[in-house]
Amino acid sequence: MVERVIATKEALKLIDLIKSRHGAIMFYQSGGCCEGSVPMCYVEGDFKLGDNDIYLGTIGDVPFYIHRAQYEYFKHTQLIIDAMVGRGASFSLDSVEEMHFITKSKVFTADEYDEVNKLF
Amino acid sequence: MIYANPNTPGAVVNFKEKYDNFIGGEWVAPVKGQYFENKTPVTGQVFTKAARSTVEDIELALDAAHAAKDAWGKTSATERAAILNKIADRIEENLEMIAVAETWDNGKAVRETLNADIPLAVDHFRYFASAIRAQEGHTTQLDNDTVAYHFQEPLGVVGQIIPWNFPILMAAWKIAPALAAGNCIVMKPAEQTPVSLLVLIETIQDILPKGVLNIVNGFGIEVGKPLATNKRIAKIAFTGSTAVGRQIMQYATENIIPVTLELGGKSPNVFFEDVMAADDEYLNKAIEGFVMFALNSGEICTCPSRALIHESIYDQFIERALERVKAIKIGNPLDTEVMMGAQASEQQKQKILSYLQLGKEEGAECLIGGEENVLAGDLAGGNYIKPTVFKGHNKMRIFQEEIFGPVLGVTTFKDFDEAMEIANDTEYGLGAGVWSRSGDTAYRAGRAIQAGRVWTNTYHQYPAGAAFGGYKLSGIGRENHAMMLDHYQQTKCILVNYKEEAQGFF
Numbered sequence: 001m002v003e004r005v006i007a008t009k010e011a012l013k014l015i016d017l018i019k020s021r022h023g024a025i026m027f028y029q030s031g032g033c034c035e036g037s038v039p040m041c042y043v044e045g046d047f048k049l050g051d052n053d054i055y056l057g058t059i060g061d062v063p064f065y066i067h068r069a070q071y072e073y074f075k076h077t078q079l080i081i082d083a084m085v086g087r088g089a090s091f092s093l094d095s096v097e098e099m100h101f102i103t104k105s106k107v108f109t110a111d112e113y114d115e116v117n118k119l120f
Numbered sequence: 121m122i123y124a125n126p127n128t129p130g131a132v133v134n135f136k137e138k139y140d141n142f143i144g145g146e147w148v149a150p151v152k153g154q155y156f157e158n159k160t161p162v163t164g165q166v167f168t169k170a171a172r173s174t175v176e177d178i179e180l181a182l183d184a185a186h187a188a189k190d191a192w193g194k195t196s197a198t199e200r201a202a203i204l205n206k207i208a209d210r211i212e213e214n215l216e217m218i219a220v221a222e223t224w225d226n227g228k229a230v231r232e233t234l235n236a237d238i239p240l241a242v243d244h245f246r247y248f249a250s251a252i253r254a255q256e257g258h259t260t261q262l263d264n265d266t267v268a269y270h271f272q273e274p275l276g277v278v279g280q281i282i283p284w285n286f287p288i289l290m291a292a293w294k295i296a297p298a299l300a301a302g303n304c305i306v307m308k309p310a311e312q313t314p315v316s317l318l319v320l321i322e323t324i325q326d327i328l329p330k331g332v333l334n335i336v337n338g339f340g341i342e343v344g345k346p347l348a349t350n351k352r353i354a355k356i357a358f359t360g361s362t363a364v365g366r367q368i369m370q371y372a373t374e375n376i377i378p379v380t381l382e383l384g385g386k387s388p389n390v391f392f393e394d395v396m397a398a399d400d401e402y403l404n405k406a407i408e409g410f411v412m413f414a415l416n417s418g419e420i421c422t423c424p425s426r427a428l429i430h431e432s433i434y435d436q437f438i439e440r441a442l443e444r445v446k447a448i449k450i451g452n453p454l455d456t457e458v459m460m461g462a463q464a465s466e467q468q469k470q471k472i473l474s475y476l477q478l479g480k481e482e483g484a485e486c487l488i489g490g491e492e493n494v495l496a497g498d499l500a501g502g503n504y505i506k507p508t509v510f511k512g513h514n515k516m517r518i519f520q521e522e523i524f525g526p527v528l529g530v531t532t533f534k535d536f537d538e539a540m541e542i543a544n545d546t547e548y549g550l551g552a553g554v555w556s557r558s559g560d561t562a563y564r565a566g567r568a569i570q571a572g573r574v575w576t577n578t579y580h581q582y583p584a585g586a587a588f589g590g591y592k593l594s595g596i597g598r599e600n601h602a603m604m605l606d607h608y609q610q611t612k613c614i615l616v617n618y619k620e621e622a623q624g625f626f
Binding site: 033 | 362
């Protein structure tokens with residue numbers, strides 16, 4: 001089965017660190033200016049989800065969500081959540097760490113994309 | 121000329137070792153005594169520290185603001201306008217020092233801070249000084265004996281959270297209307313750029329009544345949330361990403377307070393066929409309009425990051441435009457000849473690089489740039505990206521997501537309708553550009569594009585008095601115009617009946 005979101009080893013390490021500090025967490029892919037276009041990491045429930053949010057998958061046992069409208073133009077790509085040195089985006093839990101999450105991407109092959117389209 | 125680095129001989133600005141919060145007219149150390157390091161994007165070096173505040177500091181700032189609010193709310197518009205004008209004069213007197221501080225904190229070219237950011241901030245205070253003097257309430261005679269009097273009243277104490285791309289100008293955009301309307305403020309600067317605003321505050325602190333304007337630095341999750349959820353604020357204003365904007369709205373529901381949000385865009389810049397009808401000053405201006413994606417290193421919510429060019433002129437136009445992109449001088453942001461400086465942070469640089477990679481993965485053709493710009497000497501540790509132009513199509517993610525860097529996606533259209541379809545095929549609606557020698561075409565396009573600001577035969581002008589704000593996911597509210605006063609005021613209706621007789625119901 002095609003995974004729509006995956007995490008690198010570095011990202012998984014950072015997820016574990018943040019879970020150890022805050023307990024249950026979640027991800028939400030942001031858009032827009034400044035801290036837009038980054039994976040925001042929240043304490044579970046601190047960001048209220050709605051009917052227009054799509055569950056994209058799980059990384060390190062943490063659910064990852066995206067807005068339906070944003071998913072429409074993201075869906076030909078697989079999101080690869082990585083971690084790099086430096087503080088994260090404001091309001092995200094990685095903003096007070098020395099590492100931050102970053103969304104990297106890979107374009108799906110035609111076969112993979114067919115599978116992805118069957119998911120909805 | 122090249123300005124000396126701050127804190128070196130000949131520098132026009134010298135930063136302190138650390139910066140406290142500005143609360144109740146005093147510099148107050150954070151309650152928990154913590155500070156965070158602040159790096160300059162110019163060289164990547166730490167140059168000072170700012171208060172890493174907590175909820176306790178937000179409460180102190182709110183105490184100060186609430187102590188000041190009754191007196192400040194009762195000052196006359198004349199007095200408030202006089203104070204705003206004094207602030208403007210003082211910033212203007214210190215313009216060079218503040219501009220260099222802004223460049224060092226944010227990384228943008230000093231040419232821009234000297235000629236745009238700081239002069240615009242100065243003018244913003246003057247504009248709202250005038251706007252509040254000119255504001256009038258409405259009176260309606262509803263019948264012979266009944267009159268509705270409408271008064272504008274301040275909201276009280278407001279919270280404001282500002283971004284890192286224009287640390288001082290965005291502060292001015294939020295401070296000036298709020299103060300003009302008689303509110304007291306607790307503001308949180310962005311943690312990426314916490315200090316330049318404080319350098320400005322040092323120059324005006326004697327002008328402001330104590331507690332009217334309070335600045336608390338720190339991280340979004342540690343002070344932004346306690347501010348936005350606090351029951352002692354009457355409104356919250358935010359500029360930033362969609363996810364955080366949505367979070368701010370969610371916080372505001374806890375106390376049922378109004379929000380204004382400015383959340384970015386993916387602005388189309390549309391070049392119609394007649395742009396190339398002559399090789400003249402107008403064409404020169406249009407080509408400059410194309411290159412505006414590199415202004416402020418692309419870190420502008422209204423960055424014209426999608427260029428839509430009529431297919432019949434594409435080859436000739438892009439040739440001329442790329443020549444102009446090549447001529448962008450990149451280097452030391454403190455050099456007044458440099459046109460494009462650094463990206464605001466290492467993280468921002470990494471994010472932009474991930475999009476350069478994605479553009480290539482998606483099959484876009486890289487026409488110029490496409491990689492990091494590694495500069496020599498001290499600047500080697502800074503965050504620099506080459507101005508980049510991709511040719512592709514509007515369904516690519518690089519055409520749909522805000523990259524917030526000097527990265528432009530170019531595509532073509534065959535006629536007016538297709539141009540409008542592409543222009544509006546976006547989740548955002550903040551800015552747009554329309555270029556045509558035909559007033560008719562330009563007007564129709566301007567009305568058809570779903571965006572709050574459509575520059576017509578110009579781009580990236582931000583004079584006070586021109587409303588700025590978004591359609592669609594780009595936000596709620598209009599800044600940069602007298603109508604912003606409405607976002608910082610309550611309307612009080614005093615309904616008076618002058619008739620002697622009872623109504624007759626009871």
